[in-house]
Amino acid sequence: MTGTRRMRKIEAVEGIEARKSPIDGTGCFATAAFRKGRKIAELTGERVSRVEAARRMRGKERLHICAIDPYWGIDSSVGGNAAQFINHSCQPNSFVRIMHGHIIFFALRDIAPGEEITLDYVESYHSDDKRCDCGAPKCRGTINLIKR
Numbered sequence: 001m002t003g004t005r006r007m008r009k010i011e012a013v014e015g016i017e018a019r020k021s022p023i024d025g026t027g028c029f030a031t032a033a034f035r036k037g038r039k040i041a042e043l044t045g046e047r048v049s050r051v052e053a054a055r056r057m058r059g060k061e062r063l064h065i066c067a068i069d070p071y072w073g074i075d076s077s078v079g080g081n082a083a084q085f086i087n088h089s090c091q092p093n094s095f096v097r098i099m100h101g102h103i104i105f106f107a108l109r110d111i112a113p114g115e116e117i118t119l120d121y122v123e124s125y126h127s128d129d130k131r132c133d134c135g136a137p138k139c140r141g142t143i144n145l146i147k148r
Contacts, residue, residue, distance in 0.1 A: 013041045018082040021116060023134055028085040028117045034107040040094055040117060041083040043103040045076035066103055074103055089118035091136035 015034065021027025034040055043066055048056065053065045053073045064077040064084045076084030083105060086094065094117050095108050111117065118134070132142055 013081045013083065016041055016082045016117065018085045021085070021087055023087040023089065023116065023118070025087075026085045027087050028082050030111050030113050030115050030117055033113055034111040036107050036109050038107050040105040040107055040111075041081065043074055043076055043080070043083045043105070045074040045080040045084065046078040048073055048075050068098055068101055068103065072101070086117050086119050087134070088121045088132060089134040089136055090120060090132060090139045091134070092118040092120045094119050 015030060015032040016028050017031050018026050018028055030040075045064070047068075048065070050067075050071055050073065053067075053075065056075060057065060064080060065073050065075045067073045074080075086105060093108050093111050093115065094105050096119060097104050097106060105117070105119065132139055
């Protein structure tokens, strides 16, 4: 198949889907209503050490690795689901909790079907200079809140 890109299989998750985002690239969208406090999804992927995560991120523009703790992370680009496409927003509608080695997203407020699910990354593996394009009225201008 010359000239075509190989699509990687994205694990299906009830209530969410990945599609083009007005914020950045691909986003994660609700296909069902989520009430405030309800679980949206668990991030799936390959469990990797921080050393392996650093190797995989070297030179990459798009990152799909989320830390579990100071040593382990989840690389959702390998065996991941639509939750890997939850984009950053300075005024998010979801939050994350790490529970027993699992990364789980919850609704910060009621989320309607069709709405893009967003998260304030606060601190991520992205460069501290990575610009934010969330479009929120009180956008801080960068993805990371905490400067390292």
